[in-house]
Amino acid sequence: MSVVPAEFLPGETLAVPERDPAAPAALGPRARLWPSLAAVYRAQLSRARVARIPLLFVATFQSVGIMILMRGVVDGGSEAQAVVAGSSVLVVAFVALNLLAQYFGQLRSSGGLDHYATLPVPPAAVVLGAAGAYASFTVPGTIVTAVFGCVLFGLPLTHLWVLAAVIPLAGAALAGLGAALGLLAPRPELATLLGQLGMSAALLLGVLPAERMPAVVQLARDLLPSTYGVEAFARTFGPGPDWALVLGDLAVCAGVGVISLAVATWAYRRAAVR
Amino acid sequence: MCAVRGLTKTYPAARGRRGTPATPEIKANDAVELQVRRGEIFGLLGPNGAGKSTLVRQLTGLMRPDEGTVDILGHDIVRHPERAARILAYLGQESTALDDLTVSLAAETTGRLRGLDVTRAREERDAVLDELGLTPLAARPIRKLSGGQRRLACFAAALVGERPLLVLDEPTTGMDPVARRAVWAAVDRRRAERGTTVLLVTHNVIEAETVLDRVAVLDKGRVIACDTPAGLKEKVAGEVRVDLVWRERAPLEVPEVAALRSRADESGRRWTLRLAPEEARAVVATVTGGAAFVALDDFTLATPSLEDVYLALGGGAQQGLVKA
Numbered sequence: 001m002s003v004v005p006a007e008f009l010p011g012e013t014l015a016v017p018e019r020d021p022a023a024p025a026a027l028g029p030r031a032r033l034w035p036s037l038a039a040v041y042r043a044q045l046s047r048a049r050v051a052r053i054p055l056l057f058v059a060t061f062q063s064v065g066i067m068i069l070m071r072g073v074v075d076g077g078s079e080a081q082a083v084v085a086g087s088s089v090l091v092v093a094f095v096a097l098n099l100l101a102q103y104f105g106q107l108r109s110s111g112g113l114d115h116y117a118t119l120p121v122p123p124a125a126v127v128l129g130a131a132g133a134y135a136s137f138t139v140p141g142t143i144v145t146a147v148f149g150c151v152l153f154g155l156p157l158t159h160l161w162v163l164a165a166v167i168p169l170a171g172a173a174l175a176g177l178g179a180a181l182g183l184l185a186p187r188p189e190l191a192t193l194l195g196q197l198g199m200s201a202a203l204l205l206g207v208l209p210a211e212r213m214p215a216v217v218q219l220a221r222d223l224l225p226s227t228y229g230v231e232a233f234a235r236t237f238g239p240g241p242d243w244a245l246v247l248g249d250l251a252v253c254a255g256v257g258v259i260s261l262a263v264a265t266w267a268y269r270r271a272a273v274r
Numbered sequence: 275m276c277a278v279r280g281l282t283k284t285y286p287a288a289r290g291r292r293g294t295p296a297t298p299e300i301k302a303n304d305a306v307e308l309q310v311r312r313g314e315i316f317g318l319l320g321p322n323g324a325g326k327s328t329l330v331r332q333l334t335g336l337m338r339p340d341e342g343t344v345d346i347l348g349h350d351i352v353r354h355p356e357r358a359a360r361i362l363a364y365l366g367q368e369s370t371a372l373d374d375l376t377v378s379l380a381a382e383t384t385g386r387l388r389g390l391d392v393t394r395a396r397e398e399r400d401a402v403l404d405e406l407g408l409t410p411l412a413a414r415p416i417r418k419l420s421g422g423q424r425r426l427a428c429f430a431a432a433l434v435g436e437r438p439l440l441v442l443d444e445p446t447t448g449m450d451p452v453a454r455r456a457v458w459a460a461v462d463r464r465r466a467e468r469g470t471t472v473l474l475v476t477h478n479v480i481e482a483e484t485v486l487d488r489v490a491v492l493d494k495g496r497v498i499a500c501d502t503p504a505g506l507k508e509k510v511a512g513e514v515r516v517d518l519v520w521r522e523r524a525p526l527e528v529p530e531v532a533a534l535r536s537r538a539d540e541s542g543r544r545w546t547l548r549l550a551p552e553e554a555r556a557v558v559a560t561v562t563g564g565a566a567f568v569a570l571d572d573f574t575l576a577t578p579s580l581e582d583v584y585l586a587l588g589g590g591a592q593q594g595l596v597k598a
Contacts (some may be wrong), residue, residue: 025348025438026436028437029360029388039383039386041380043383106370107371110368110369111366111367111369112369114334114366115366117336118363119384119387120356121359121387193549235592273336
């Protein structure tokens with residue numbers, strides 16, 4: 001090809017002097033983690049107004065419907081506690097795991113990640129900002145479901161404050177899982193499928209009382225992070241809850257959250273630059 | 275300010291699956307050399323599949339080349355792809371990351387992710403939206419805008435948080451003339467005030483001729499020419515283009531018309547001929563009289579465009595750069 005040497009080109013369009021080619025130009029600022037995380041979080045949260053509100057209703061109605069169905073099956077006691085806790089955490093699974101997996105799957109396949117990848121933003125800010133926003137979307141639905149369930153099954157509302165720990169921690173674990181699935185899936189359909197499967201697992205293994213399940217299912221139940229959120233919440237309904245066990249369950253959620261968000265961040269890096 | 279040397283990228287062959295046929299190995303960029311100077315509007319022109327987007331993805335650090343170097347303002351982008359985000363602003367073809375945001379929040383968030391603090395991001399957002407005439411749309415979600423407005427909103431986001439190099443992939447697609455003018459006015463202002471350089475990927479030959487300082491023509495992964503639009507057109511200055519549009523079909527019973535057929539690019543009722551000026555005069559005389567004129571719907575006589583340059587250079591043979 002012909003790279004036309006500069007001296008043969010028509011006159012400079014500009015009076016701006018050429019830089020000393022030996023000295024690299026100053027780089028623009030890097031976006032710092034927390035401010036950019038806050039910016040991504042705020043932007044994602046605002047998407048709820050445009051795109052997510054109908055789905056939040058779906059998540060809540062689904063859980064409320066399941067509880068009404070289960071009222072004919074379980075008769076109070078620990079089973080009722082498991083159903084209410086499971087239905088509440090299901091809202092988190094629906095939004096944080098399923099919808100976030102779909103979102104990242106679509107973003108990746110459509111080339112939307114290029115936007116973030118050409119900004120000097122830490123990968124963790126993009127992943128944590130989106131995961132945080134999706135976990136926040138679940139708050140109203142989870143609270144509505146929990147209160148409705150308590151009223152429906154005659155459970156005490158005393159310790160519902162524990163949701164303040166259950167939602168963020170189960171949210172972190174499930175959103176991290178959702179983000180990782182969405183970013184690792186080679187095709188968006190697969191991301192959707194994995195998200196749906198994750199939610200179905202949370203539904204079957206979290207809502208249905210564990211005592212009636214075969215051993216294999218019980219094992220699968222132990223492997224699913226949402227289970228620990230369900231158990232932590234369910235334990236607080238009884239008289240004199242064992243707070244050490246509640247804390248233990250929540251610690252598992254937190255641990256899974258840290259690991260899955262780290263995997264998601266790695267997956268984002270991998271998906272952004274090919 | 276931006277030097278590309280020996281850039282080569284090959285996409286590996288893909289095995290066929292059900293529904294998708296196997297594709298052979300594709301050399302998307304083949305030893306591409308470019309030298310973009312500061313303050314220039316430099317264009318990459320070429321048909322679909324010429325390797326423009328692959329080249330741009332390597333310049334913006336989104337893709338690693340197999341071979342070659344990319345130097346932007348003294349920074350080695352192949353070795354440090356993360357530095358690209360701190361030197362350039364990129365407007366890609368996709369807006370999915372911004373679609374659900376309002377115009378104003380998209381611009382502000384992008385500015386913040388370019389490292390601006392809240393106050394600066396908001397100031398620049400307001401200034402850019404005002405400059406591009408987007409203020410009335412500021413509170414509308416980008417998804418709900420028309421294609422051209424959406425493009426303009428993404429362009430606005432690309433301008434918040436100043437960068438010395440703008441890489442714009444078909445920025446004016448779908449825009450009305452007013453929005454187009456706003457884009458080029460914004461680019462010119464930055465060029466005059468700050469010496470901003472623009473690397474523009476385009477399909478649009480007419481736009482390329484009017485806004486570009488220099489243009490590299492890509493074909494099958496290679497740069498087949500690189501010069502000013504005027505300089506490129508001089509290569510085919512001896513020719514003019516005659517377009518003939520027949521009413522129903524070409525009157526081949528007229529011997530002069532039948533003789534022209536072998537030299538014409540036919541597309542439906544339209545014949546395109548590239549001729550020396552005196553030949554063109556003779557052709558026009560023939561078709562504007564007698565039996566040929568009865569069959570003629572319309573004709574145009576034009577000086578060569580970049581499209582003609584591209585075809586004269588032997589690029590892509592039949593289809594040309596754009597569907598006119």
